[in-house]
Amino acid sequence: MEDLNAFVSHTSPIIQNINLENEMGSKFGTYVQAVNYDAWEAVEVEYITPKNEHGICLRLSHIPDGDKTSFMHDKNMLNLFQQSIKSEIFQLLQYNGSCYSIWEALMNKDRGNADMRKSKMNLIKKEFDIFNMVKGETMPQMSERYCHLVNEMKILGINKEDFEYIDKLADTLPYDWS
Incomplete structure (x- = not known):
């Protein structure tokens, strides 16, 4: 015994x-959804910079207004991630620069292999x-x-x-x- x-x-x-890690992730998501839901959408839908006919990313000044809004939401969420995630953890994530890919990398890290x-x-x-x-x-x-x-x-x-x-x-x- x-x-x-x-x-x-x-x-x-x-x-x-394990419970603390799950709780922290849940609280972060809830906080962002409450404070800046538009930024949270960048986590759910990957922002892809528009490209010209040659496949080159457009400069910000040439991006259509609707895409600029999505671009800003993505950058707002990126800022929140950078402020909230320890740099040691952030460096270990494998992502392509979008908030969507950062969130996916965090979820994969939390779930583990x-x-x-x-x-x-x-x-x-x-x-x-x-x-x-x-x-x-x-x-x-x-x-x-x-x-x-x-x-x-x-x-x-x-x-x-x-x-x-x-x-x-x-x-x-x-x-x-x-």
């Missing part, structure tokens, strides 16, 4: 870090399988930890039947309870 408690106490910070996603899923599944109430933990603390675990499973696409979630929660309660 001590090994189990040690494993849970060591893996919980990992899960909390296939091996990383598989490891995350295995870790979460294992934590669910061995989930138990930790000695000295209160019911609200255990319940909160359980809810975070279930939410993380759903985010990662790990689905279980309702009875499995209920059984696991019931099994974590102390045996001396009647």
